[in-house]
Amino acid sequence: xxTQTPHPPRSPRDxxxxxxxxxxxxxxxALLEACPAEWRDLVREHVQAAFAKVKAYxxxxxxxxxxxxxxxxxxxxxxxxxxxxxxxxxxxxVGNAHLSALRxxxxxxxxxxxx
Numbered sequence: 001x002x003t004q005t006p007h008p009p010r011s012p013r014d015x016x017x018x019x020x021x022x023x024x025x026x027x028x029x030a031l032l033e034a035c036p037a038e039w040r041d042l043v044r045e046h047v048q049a050a051f052a053k054v055k056a057y058x059x060x061x062x063x064x065x066x067x068x069x070x071x072x073x074x075x076x077x078x079x080x081x082x083x084x085x086x087x088x089x090x091x092x093x094v095g096n097a098h099l100s101a102l103r104x105x106x107x108x109x110x111x112x113x114x115x
Contacts, residue, residue: 012039016046 009015015035022028035043 009035012042013046015039015043016050019043019047020050 009018012035015031019028019031022031032040032043032047
């Protein structure tokens with residue numbers, strides 16, 4: 001909370017901030033006329049730049065709200081494939097058979113020394 005009394009505008013930015021804070025158009029015009037003549041163009045530039053940013057932000061928010069109301073596009077449909085997938089290579093029996101064949105190829109016959 002600000003306990004100090006507000007000071008009158010002392011710079012072009014102060015005048016621009018006061019104009020931007022004012023809700024009524026007549027009061028904004030009166031504040032612009034009250035600023036010193038040598039600062040008026042600079043104050044007008046500051047106010048126009050700030051209003052442009054506010055307008056861009058409002059447009060951005062409106063666009064986001066409109067996009068949020070839209071349904072997302074449907075996922076593309078694939079053609080119905082009625083053939084079952086070939087799972088014979090991933091069957092456990094096939095894998096176990098291959099492992100036993102590898103073990104047999106590597107294993108030494110019973111009773112022979114391992115060198």
